[in-house]
Each structure stands twice: as structure tokens, then as C-alpha cells.
Amino acid sequence: MPYLEFFNPVEETLDRAGIERLQLERLQRTVRHCMNSPFYRERFAGAGLTPDDIRSLDDLKKIPFTTKQDLRDTYPFGMASVPLDRCTRLHSSSGTTGNPTVILHTKRDLEQWAVAVARCLWMVGCRPEDVFQNTSGYGMFTGGLGFQYGAELLGMLTIPAAAGNTLRQIKFFTDFGTTVVHAIPSYAARLYEVMCERGVDPRRDTKLRIMAIGAEPHSEDTRRRIEEMLGVKAYNSFGMSEMCGPGVGFECKEQNGMHIWEDYYIVEIIDPDTLERVPDGQVGELVLTTLNREAMPLLRYRTRDLTRILPGDCPCGRCHKRIDRLKGRSDDMIILKGVNIFPIQIEQVLMQFRELASDYLITLETIDGNDVMTVEIELSDRFIDDYAAFQKLERDIIRSLRDEILVTPRIKLIPKGSLPKSEGKAVRVRDLRKQY
Ligand code: AMP
Ligand code: ZN
Numbered sequence: 001m002p003y004l005e006f007f008n009p010v011e012e013t014l015d016r017a018g019i020e021r022l023q024l025e026r027l028q029r030t031v032r033h034c035m036n037s038p039f040y041r042e043r044f045a046g047a048g049l050t051p052d053d054i055r056s057l058d059d060l061k062k063i064p065f066t067t068k069q070d071l072r073d074t075y076p077f078g079m080a081s082v083p084l085d086r087c088t089r090l091h092s093s094s095g096t097t098g099n100p101t102v103i104l105h106t107k108r109d110l111e112q113w114a115v116a117v118a119r120c121l122w123m124v125g126c127r128p129e130d131v132f133q134n135t136s137g138y139g140m141f142t143g144g145l146g147f148q149y150g151a152e153l154l155g156m157l158t159i160p161a162a163a164g165n166t167l168r169q170i171k172f173f174t175d176f177g178t179t180v181v182h183a184i185p186s187y188a189a190r191l192y193e194v195m196c197e198r199g200v201d202p203r204r205d206t207k208l209r210i211m212a213i214g215a216e217p218h219s220e221d222t223r224r225r226i227e228e229m230l231g232v233k234a235y236n237s238f239g240m241s242e243m244c245g246p247g248v249g250f251e252c253k254e255q256n257g258m259h260i261w262e263d264y265y266i267v268e269i270i271d272p273d274t275l276e277r278v279p280d281g282q283v284g285e286l287v288l289t290t291l292n293r294e295a296m297p298l299l300r301y302r303t304r305d306l307t308r309i310l311p312g313d314c315p316c317g318r319c320h321k322r323i324d325r326l327k328g329r330s331d332d333m334i335i336l337k338g339v340n341i342f343p344i345q346i347e348q349v350l351m352q353f354r355e356l357a358s359d360y361l362i363t364l365e366t367i368d369g370n371d372v373m374t375v376e377i378e379l380s381d382r383f384i385d386d387y388a389a390f391q392k393l394e395r396d397i398i399r400s401l402r403d404e405i406l407v408t409p410r411i412k413l414i415p416k417g418s419l420p421k422s423e424g425k426a427v428r429v430r431d432l433r434k435q436y
Pocket of ligand 1: 303
């Protein structure tokens with residue numbers, strides 16, 4: 001049976017004018033709908049705005065930004081635009097200090113999310129005959145359920161392998177004939193290493209052909225390495241919990257920038273200092289407005305991700321704007337194994353231990369193919385001569401850190417005064433990870 005190239009031919013092939021017409025209609029609808037949320041009602045009142053003031057796409061500029069802090073301040077349900085009994089799922093973003101951020105979804109939101117992910121996978125050639133294996137965690141991390149529902153909607157045989165247990169992942173590849181894998185880039189490299197150790201040749205012994213990689217920054221070289229190692233085509237996948245999860249942006253077969261589905265989102269790039277929009281091609285902070293969410297629409301959400309809109313048309317024929325691979329963040333968030341961590345979270349845990357001084361250094365490095373975080377901490381003046389007490393302290397710190405940041409760091413307790421002191425702002429994070 002011949003397949004159409006597009007999953008949603010109508011939306012995917014809209015021309016610029018068509019996209020903008022649809023965006024305006026959906027933006028106006030979204031803004032009106034947002035007035036059901038106490039947060040946006042207040043925001044609009046504070047800015048002297050009413051939904052009727054949004055008459056063109058350009059009027060978006062009048063709407064104040066929404067930030068992660070707003071999500072925390074309205075924790076847990078203050079941003080909902082529908083009553084809770086209409087919501088069918090809650091995701092909570094990983095690694096935030098104090099209140100986590102909560103994202104609510106209605107049944108329709110989840111359906112639309114699955115469509116967006118299916119569209120991404122179809123775009124790069126996934127078809128119902130494919131066997132899809134997901135190596136993401138299936139908890140609050142949206143890479144699990146997000147890809148699961150999208151892959152099922154597309155009709156592939158899905159293997160919800162979940163995170164970890166690399167040997168089992170590889171056994172599934174060979175036994176179940178996996179053709180498509182979703183993995184974070186650092187884990188893709190780990191899969192290859194373990195395959196080599198076990199004498200598994202991905203080209204000879206597996207049917208792997210497509211990989212979706214995302215959730216953490218990686219370079220073009222990293223992608224090429226993954227492709228060469230595993231014998232696959234690897235496509236960059238961008239998403240974030242606040243926008244649902246995966247399915248926001250995805251590379252097409254051209255592998256030249258990620259199309260953002262503009263019938264779902266309005267894309268803006270702003271200068272993080274002046275907060276003014278920058279022209280296409282210039283790097284700035286990505287700001288997204290949701291256009292078809294029910295439970296928790298977000299207007300002009302500051303993602304903190306730095307990127308640029310790639311000027312010009314994509315040869316694939318889709319007019320949906322493309323963003324460049326992510327260049328970093330306008331805040332100090334670290335992404336380790338796909339988990340978002342703010343240095344302040346680590347500091348807050350450390351400072352609860354009176355045996356510790358206030359200087360610490362977080363080092364991120366790749367050891368034996370694994371991304372590892374080591375936290376060096378100076379001991380306070382008190383000398384710990386009891387070895388058992390020293391070991392207990394180490395264990396307690398590791399446990400507290402793991403509870404807070406969801407990954408297990410290594411720790412080194414070092415004598416007071418041993419960390420290099422910087423002149424100005426303290427250097428708290430060293431990222432030595434191998435980009436491969
Ligand atoms: P989360 O809300 O836990 O899904 O994390 C979302 C964040 O992960 C984004 O704001 C980005 O900083 C990062 N991220 C997601 N996808 C990518 C990608 N393809 N490349 C680089 N960073 C990404
Ligand atoms: Zn394209």
C-alpha cells in the first residue's frame with residue numbers, strides 16, 4: 001500500500017499565508033480560552049489588555065511573557081484554563097528548586113500531542129511496518145509516554161523498553177528486529193560501546209535504521225558519530241514538558257534544522273536582555289506560544305533555550321519555520337542524562353550539611369561512555385578524623401543530592417581552601433563532556 005509522504009497533508013503543506021491565517025485564528029481562540037485561568041486573567045488586567053486587543057499576529061507583542069517562575073508561583077493548578085475534572089494527565093518537570101512545575105493535559109491535548117509526535121516520526125520515514133523501541137524513562141519525563149503514544153498512533157510495533165539496562169536494550173534490538181530507536185544522544189554512544197563489548201555489530205546484527213535523538217544539547221559531530229557507529233540516520237528532536245514534551249520541533253530528512261509545527265506553536269526569538277524580537281538568522285532565546293492546548297495554554301513562554309530561526313525555505317517543501325540546533329541556555333541549567341538540573345539545587349542540598357563549607361565545584365565529564373557528575377565540596381573547619389563518620393557523611397550527601405536532582409553524583413570531600421578561588425563570580429560548573 002503506498003503511503004503519503006505527509007502524516008497531515010493539510011497542515012504540513014500549508015503555505016506561509018495559510019500558516020499565518022491559521023495561527024491568528026488559533027491565537028485569538030487561545031487568548032480567549034486563557035481568560036479561564038486566574039493567572040492569565042490577572043496578567044491581562046495588569047497589562048490593560050483584553051482578548052479583543054489581539055487583532056493581528058503582530059499584536060502578540062503586546063502580551064507579557066510567561067516564565068518558569070510563573071509556573072512555580074501558581075503551583076500546582078493556578079494556570080489551568082479548564083476545570084481539573086476535564087484533565088486526564090499531569091506531568092511535572094524534572095529538577096526544579098522549590099515547587100516543581102506542573103503541566104496539565106486534557107484528553108484532547110494528549111491526542112494532539114500524539115499526532116505531533118507521529119507527524120515527526122512519519123516525516124523521517126517511520127512507517128507502520130517499523131519496530132520502535134523507546135529508551136526513555138516512562139515516568140514524569142515526557143520522552144517516555146510522549147513518544148509511546150505518537151509511535152502507537154503511527155501504527156508501529158512499539159517496545160516501551162524504558163531507561164537503562166543496556167544489555168536488555170541490545171537484546172531487544174536483535175530479538176525483536178527494532179528498526180527505530182529513541183534515545184538521548186549520550187545514551188546512543190553508550191549503546192554502541194556495550195554492543196562492541198558484547199561483539200554485536202549494529203549493521204550486521206540489528207535492523208536499526210532511524211534514530212530520534214534529543215532532550216540534551218549535542219553537536220553536528222555527535223550526530224554524525226552516532227550515525228556512523230550505529231548505521232542509522234539520526235534526527236534531532238526538540239521538546240519540553242511545558243509544551244507537552246517531544247513533538248515540538250523535529251528535523252526532516254534534510255537534517256538541516258528542526259521544523260517547529262507552526263499550527264501548534266508560534267515561534268519568536270528574542271534578545272534575552274532587551275526582550276525585543278531579533279531578525280531571522282540571529283541567535284536569541286526561543287519563545288513559544290501554544291495554539292491548540294486546552295488544559296494549560298501558555299502565551300509567550302520563555303524557554304531559556306538559545307537558538308535561531310534558519311532563514312530561507314526547506315527543500316522538503318514544508319513551510320513550517322526551522323530552528324537551528326540548540327546553542328545553550330540563557331540560564332545556568334545543566335542537562336545530565338536528559339535530566340534538568342540547576343546548580344542552585346545542589347547548593348541548597350550541600351548547605352544543609354554543617355560539616356561542609358560553602359565552596360563547591362560541579363564537574364561534568366564522560367567516563368567510559370557515561371556522563372558523570374562529580375561534586376567537589378570543601379569541608380568546613382571541623383576535621384573529620386572518624387573514618388566511619390566520614391563515609392556516612394558521604395553517603396548522606398549522595399542520597400540527599402539524588403533525591404533532589406534525580407541522578408546520582410560522585411562526591412569528593414576535600415580540605416577547606418583547596419578549590420581554586422576565582423576573582424569575580426565563582427565558577428561552579430565545569431563541563432568537560434565529550435561531545436560524541
Ligand atoms: P524537559 O522539560 O525535561 O523535557 O526539558 C526540556 C529542555 O531540554 C529544553 O528546554 C532544552 O533545554 C532541552 N532539550 C530538549 N530537546 C533538546 C534538543 N534536541 N537539543 C538540545 N536540548 C534539548
Ligand atoms: Zn524540511
